[in-house]
Amino acid sequence: MTTETTPLRGRICLVAGATRGAGRAIAVQLGASGATVYVTGRTTREKLSEVGRATETIEETAELVTAAGGEGIAVPTDHLEPEQVRALVDRIDRERGRLDVLVNDVWGGEHLVTFGKKTWEMDLDGGLRMLELGVRTHVITSHAVLPLLTRNPGGLVVEVTDGTAAYNGTRFRENLFYDLAKNAPIRMAFGLSKELEEYGGTAVAVTPGWLRSEQMLAGFGVTEENWRDATEKLPDFGISESPVYVGRAVAALAADPDRHRWTGQSLSSAQLAGEYGFTDADGSRPDAWGFILASETGKPDVADYR
16 A cells, blocks of 8 residues: 555544444544544443444444554543543553544434424433533543644644534524534634644534434435435435545545645535545535535425535
């Protein structure tokens, strides 16, 4: 392999929240570019988290990273526990002495999201749990990891969220707790971009479009192999994207020596595909957010956004 095919060889990455979905795909694509990737989560082969499934573990993610060409290292970590995150950072420092990329993808609150109710009609404990999983975990992780990341110039922080700043900034996500949880990473990327400036670091928020996560596929009763069957019931599902797409987006960012031009911004997988020229796993370039925005003023053709 050459540096052209493995531009991240020698880079040390941490994907926090890499058990499944976008986090797993990001870790694998970083590995495909040659990186060493520490992957964390709460579901292991010995223990399931509150949302875990035995078929999705951090050990399996690490194995997929290695199979893709990188080096995957699984470290069970609850990112709500500062001591565990600090122990994770100490291990990376001890074993590698540096960290080049932090991907903050911790979530796991899908089962708590409900729509169609006012804030005061919702379950308060469930709403606060969403904020713990989607915001507190990101703050704890950044607080513990950034001293190591800033030890060397040029570090990259990626805050993974749902929605762009342009979309979320003018629209309510129909659940106040979810709205807060998904806007916070965008603001974190902006704030961290200011703090990382003197260290030559870059911070961005990245969002997939309509993600065909394991949970989404199960909800439609399809698999990644036959996902198009779901478009018979819901044609708009044709604009969805596989987790590979956002994985390639983050890998492209990490490999870009001029990535600092994006610092502080909120970026979508489709936007980065247009910039870097990669595609989804099937060769398409879906633009879910472009389609959604166009849907608000007309009836766009799904085919125009793939």
